[in-house]
Amino acid sequence: MALKQRKLCYHLWENFSGCRFYSSRVDWDKLRPMILERIKRRAKDYPVRAMIPVANDVVNARALLIEGVSSLIKFIPVKACKRHAKNQFHTWIDGTLNDILVPVETFHLQNMFQDVITHDQRFDFERVPAVLELCYQAGANGCLYNSSSTSEAGKNDSVVAKSLSQHELMSVARLTMEAWERFRSGVQKLLLVYPAKVCKYCSEVHIGPSGHKARLCGVFKYEGWRGTHLWQKAKVDDLVPPKIIWRRRPQDPPVLLDKGREFYGHAPAVVELCMQAGATIPVKYFCMMKMQGFPPPP
Structure with missing residues (x-):
C-alpha cells in the first residue's frame, strides 16, 4: 500500500511540476563523444556572416581611437598616480x-571551440588584445596582424600631433569621441553573439565558451579560491574598461579635496579628454558628470 502511494505521489508531482526525474548514473564514456560531436557541429555556424561587418568596424574604430587619443594627450595634460596603496597622497x-585606454589581453585561439587551455599550456598561446581576439573570432580581416599594445601603437603619432591647429584639435577630439562610441557599441553587439568570459576574482578575460585552466589568480594563501577561475559572462566594461576619473567643474575648487568627493562628478577618461579638447559630449554622460550639481561646502 505504501509503495502504491509513493508511486502515485511521484506521478502527481511529475505532472504538476512539468519535469522528470532521471537516475544520476550516467555513462560518461558514451556521453562524451556525443558532446564533442555536438561541439564540432556548432563550430560550423561561426563566424556569423551578418556580424563580420560589425567586427571590421570595431577594428577600424579601435585604430581611430588609439590614433586620436595619442594626438590629444600631446596637447591636453594627463597625469597618473604611480602609487596604488590606500590612504596615501597621490604622486x-x-x-x-x-x-586612458586600459589594455586587456587574452589568450589567442586558432579555433573558437578548441580544447580548454591547461595551466601547463599557458606559455604556448600568444596573448593578444581581448577586443581583437573577439573580432578575429567574429571574422574580421587581418585584425591580429596589427595587434600591438596601445602604448606601442601611439608612438608614431607624436610628429603629426605637434602640427595641429586649434580647429584641427577640435576635429580630432570629435572624431575620437565618435570612435569611442562606435567602438563600445560594436563590442556590445559582438558580445550578444559570441561567448566571452571574465573571472570574478582577477578580471581575466577569455574569448570563447569554456574559459581556461591557466592559474593566473588565487596563487596566494589569502586567496581562498586557490587559482581556479570563477567564470561569468563578460560585459563591455570587462573588454573596454571606461577608466572612470574625477572631473573638475567650474563650481569646484582649483584642487579637488577628499572632503568634497560626494559632490564631484565623474567621467570616462576618454570622454573627459575629448571634452577638454573641444568635442561635444553625448547627453548620456551628463548625469555622471554632475554638470549642474552643487559645489562642495567650503
Whole structure:
C-alpha cells in the first residue's frame, strides 16, 4: 500500500511540476563523444556572416581611437598616480596612452571551440588584445596582424600631433569621441553573439565558451579560491574598461579635496579628454558628470 502511494505521489508531482526525474548514473564514456560531436557541429555556424561587418568596424574604430587619443594627450595634460596603496597622497607623473585606454589581453585561439587551455599550456598561446581576439573570432580581416599594445601603437603619432591647429584639435577630439562610441557599441553587439568570459576574482578575460585552466589568480594563501577561475559572462566594461576619473567643474575648487568627493562628478577618461579638447559630449554622460550639481561646502 505504501509503495502504491509513493508511486502515485511521484506521478502527481511529475505532472504538476512539468519535469522528470532521471537516475544520476550516467555513462560518461558514451556521453562524451556525443558532446564533442555536438561541439564540432556548432563550430560550423561561426563566424556569423551578418556580424563580420560589425567586427571590421570595431577594428577600424579601435585604430581611430588609439590614433586620436595619442594626438590629444600631446596637447591636453594627463597625469597618473604611480602609487596604488590606500590612504596615501597621490604622486603624480605624466600619463600615457595606457592610462586612458586600459589594455586587456587574452589568450589567442586558432579555433573558437578548441580544447580548454591547461595551466601547463599557458606559455604556448600568444596573448593578444581581448577586443581583437573577439573580432578575429567574429571574422574580421587581418585584425591580429596589427595587434600591438596601445602604448606601442601611439608612438608614431607624436610628429603629426605637434602640427595641429586649434580647429584641427577640435576635429580630432570629435572624431575620437565618435570612435569611442562606435567602438563600445560594436563590442556590445559582438558580445550578444559570441561567448566571452571574465573571472570574478582577477578580471581575466577569455574569448570563447569554456574559459581556461591557466592559474593566473588565487596563487596566494589569502586567496581562498586557490587559482581556479570563477567564470561569468563578460560585459563591455570587462573588454573596454571606461577608466572612470574625477572631473573638475567650474563650481569646484582649483584642487579637488577628499572632503568634497560626494559632490564631484565623474567621467570616462576618454570622454573627459575629448571634452577638454573641444568635442561635444553625448547627453548620456551628463548625469555622471554632475554638470549642474552643487559645489562642495567650503
